[in-house]
Amino acid sequence: MLSAxxxxxxxxxxxxLDMDEEGIDVNQTMYRGIIGSLLYLTVSRQDIVFSVGMCARFQTAPRESHLKAxxxxxxxxxxxxxxxxxxPSGDSFDLIGYVDADYADCLVDRKSTFGMVPFLSTSAMNMAKNPVQHKRTKHIDARHxxxxxxxxxxNVVMRYCKIEDQVADIxxxxxxKEKIIKNRLKLGLHKIT
Known part of the structure; x- marks a missing residue:
């Protein structure tokens, strides 16, 4: 990979990515080693979370297409x-969270992919803003x-975020390329100068 x-x-x-059952098998130990190292790196490189997570789904039967990814x-x-x-340093600290979900997008098991912060559905946001609907929300978990x-x-302010400003898309x-660069900057990932 040094000359790649x-x-x-x-x-x-x-x-x-899918199961690629017709694809060529690759060394499972090597593949798991690569994915394990990448998972470790996601702590400080949030821009790779989605891609690494997609590749991690295929650790039990990795194929050449998965290794290529x-x-x-x-x-x-x-x-x-x-x-x-x-x-940046400063006197105030505002906690801002971005939430995004891609429902049933995985071709293998129809699993959904969520952003890095706890998922809040639109109904949970509406319920929090409008307490009139409480009689119909018995099934909602206590965290909501x-x-x-x-x-x-x-203590918390919730606002709708336009799709073009959604940092959790990453x-x-x-x-x-353009959206990756824009979202990396919003995440706090900057080039060393």
């Missing part, structure tokens, strides 16, 4: 070695009621 060509994106936006992540990382997490209480106490789908 650098890539600007992690995954093609048009290709989706994992190597693509390594080629992307090779070109972005100069990125560091940067959080905690959220509603936090909104009422003004955790739920393959993006174009």
């Amino acid at each position: 060509k650098v890539l600007d994106t992690l995954m093609s936006t048009s290709i989706k 994992a190597k693509r992540i390594l080629r992307y990382l090779k070109g972005t070695q100069d990125l560091v997490l940067f959080y 009621h905690f959220l509603m209480d936090s909104v009422e106490k003004s 955790s739920t789908k393959a993006l174009s």
Whole structure:
């Protein structure tokens, strides 16, 4: 991989990974080693979370197509070695969370992919803002009621986020080069100067 060509994106936006049962088997130990190392790296490189998560789904029976996708992540990382997490210092600290979901998008098991923060559905947001609907919300988990209480106490402010401003997209789908760069900056990943 030292002489491999650098890539600007992690995954093609048009290709989706599947079981690839007709594909060529690859060394499972080697594949798991690559994925394990990449999973460790996701702690500080949130831009690779989605792609690594997709590749991690195929550790039990990795095929050549899965290894190719994992190597693509390594080629992307090779070109972005100069990125560091940067959080500016200041007097105030506002916690801002972005949530996104891609429902039943996995071709293998129809699993959904969620962003890196706890998922809040639109109904949970509406319930927290409008306490009139409480009679119909008995089935909602206690954490949503905690959220509603936090909104009422003004500890949490919830706002709808337009799709073009959705930072959590980087955790739920393959993006174009431009969107990756935009979201990396919003995540605090900056190039070393």
